[in-house]
Amino acid sequence: MKKKRGISSKLYIALIMIFMYAPIVVMIIASFNKGNTIAWKGFSLKWYGELFKDKALMGALLNTLSIAVLASFFSTILGTAAAIGINNFKGKSRAIIQNVSNFPIISPDIVMGVSLMLLFTFLGNIFRFQMGYGTVLISHICFCVPFVVLNVIPRLRRMDQSVYDAALDLGCNEWQAFYKVVIHEIIPGIVSGFLMSFTYSLDDFIITHFTQGAKFQNLSTEIYAMLRRKIPPTINALSTLLFAAVIIIMLLINLRDRREEKMKADTYTNTK
Amino acid sequence: MKSRRLTIPYIIWMLVFTMIPIVMIGVTAFTDKKGNFTFEPFEKAFVYSNVFVKSLIIALISTAICLVLAYPLAYLLTKMRKSSQRTVVMLLMIPMWMNFLLRIYAWMILLQRNGPLDTALSLLGIHGTYIGNTAAVIVGMVYEYLPFMVLPVYTVMSKIDPGLIEAAQDLGAGNASVFGKVILPLSIPGIISGVTMVFVPSASTFLVSQYLGGTDDIMIGDVIDKIFWTDENTGAAISLVMMVFIFVFLVIMNLFGDEEAIA
Structure with missing residues (x-):
């Protein structure tokens, strides 16, 4: 009984995450597309190059x-x-x-x-x-x-x-x-x-x-x-870079929080 | 630091950049182009009453869907290990940190004709248009504001004392009555602030409907945006009406719960 609930709850969370990330994933894939439209024409980094030329x-x-x-x-x-x-x-x-x-x-x-x-x-x-x-x-x-x-x-x-x-x-x-x-x-x-x-x-x-x-x-x-x-299509490249920046910042914040928590836990056991 | 003088710069700031501008909206709404007193802007604003009603309906539906999706998610979150809770919350926040316009634009790509969704469903033999209708606007709204519903509900739920739940179980309550008599009533402040945080921006935002909706899916925010550049008075009148509506809504929400949940 308990295990069954565990699976369905994971499934639910996974569905919400698909909803949250599907558009972003599509955008990331599109940013590496050679063509101008959504139709896949092959891998290319040209939109990233154009992005940095856009003054x-x-x-x-x-x-x-x-x-x-x-x-x-x-x-x-x-x-x-x-x-x-x-x-x-x-x-x-x-x-x-x-x-x-x-x-x-x-x-x-x-x-x-x-x-x-x-x-x-x-x-x-x-x-x-x-x-x-x-x-x-x-x-x-x-x-x-x-x-x-x-x-x-x-x-x-x-x-x-x-x-x-x-x-x-x-x-x-x-x-x-x-x-x-x-x-x-x-x-x-x-x-x-x-x-x-x-x-x-x-x-x-x-x-x-x-x-x-x-x-x-x-x-x-x-x-x-x-x-x-x-x-x-440069917008896709821009979004991808922004997304990467957000992920990196979030990971850094998370790492800092964990270290702080660990330090707190350590001092707690020491004073004890 | 006992002094109250430190508030003075802020009070002056609020007066000049918050209160006076609001008063100016009020004054502009009751004047004509030459500056005489008139009710004309409101008469002109009345033309948009159906847009107004439609905006409120779209906002209500989006808020309801957010609540239905977010509540079980928040509940499931509280049952997980602390570290997984933090990961899921972080995953929910990440899209919020991307630019507002880029999030909507991403949905434009996903839903467009011959786009990924269209192609995938065509393979299954389902054909249809997924953009340019009210449903697409609602999907956009839900995407935009779902985390605003999950976070307050989750915060309130995770503060519920597990002792209360155990006590209810000891007294013979089953899962359903533990939920209905303990968890649900105690999570109401979270629901109220979530509903407020989703309803207010979704009723007043613009662009979402311009990008995802059809021609008749204009929302009141789009009307204000379009009208304000040419006719300040009518724009101000519509803004004033919208503000009154939102304040009535906030007061009603306030009646349901204690004040601290809203602020």
Whole structure:
């Protein structure tokens, strides 16, 4: 009885995985196809060569990466400071600030994109600027900060307040107490906030689409433009490379986690 | 760090880049091109009410399918060894990290005429078109958002105290009643946040229907996108209506469960 359930559950998980990976596998195979269409014409790496010659696409990739780094960096600072401040509020005012802070997470992307576009065109008419790199960066920070706040606040709540007080008693000023004590307690929250911001920023299409202006392109909007013209097979090569990058990053993170766990387990048995 | 001043930059930021833009949508929705007060944008928006209804239906069906697929998966996951659990969760996350447009594009390749699915099924003697219809849009949506359903349900389920299940068994409950009386009620917060995380983006997204659907499979997000570049006022009116709908939905979901599950 138990064994039978084991097999059917494995089968179910396998089916879901086929559903999740079938499109990706098809895309990977197509990326090595010599022909222009899906019909197999023989193995070739020519689309990878063309990919790296595509200056627009490479520029867009660079934009995506730099926006993701900058947006998650600024969001982490802004969000961590905000989380510490919010943690000092009590009761109703705290609930209000937190609800407003969650707003970009729960409101649909398209509404955020459209509303920011209205703001930027309005401000652009007054201060004579056009949408581009700067407005996209601001918009990305907008939807990233709430994730940092959400990740840092639980850490602050769990922190033992007396550690901070002890640091002050021992002669630290507020800033020293922060970077010598508090930051060590909340760093896991800060890191996961940063990583979440980074991934959301990398993946964003909708908000960038509305705030990019005439000249700026990131990877998503460039792919969008490519798909509108016609479907070039270089996209398959691009997807394959991105997929490989994701796999490598995931494996590295997984390895790091396992090592940390092992270290934790070791120290645990040692102290015992 | 007792000070609340650290919140000030964030509050100013939120005010300028979140609250004011939302107010601007409200103002734009009630004005005409010259800036006078009018209800005209809403009258124009009313033309799209059938698109609106269709979007909600597509989003509801996609959410329901995600739940039906994800719930057993999450349950089976909790029964596995810890290391296999982590592998499966990681495998579910990997496609999410690929670009949104590339995921949809992959389905375009898979479903296209003479594409892999078509060829495979033709060998079995089944002929049909698999792209350009509502079903393809729903498949795309489910693919896009399935992990958003699995993860919260799985997280909540794996936190259920095994002692509760053992207690129920000791008290004579069979497998079915352990599930119905212990596991299901305790996993409701996960279901609620999963449903929220799938429904909101699938009701409001665009492009999925443009790439996978037929000509009449336009969704409300596509309408906003198309209209906003020429007629801001009507676009704002539709966005406002959509926002109200989504907030009503969130409030209803909130009534079902405690607040922490949603946030």
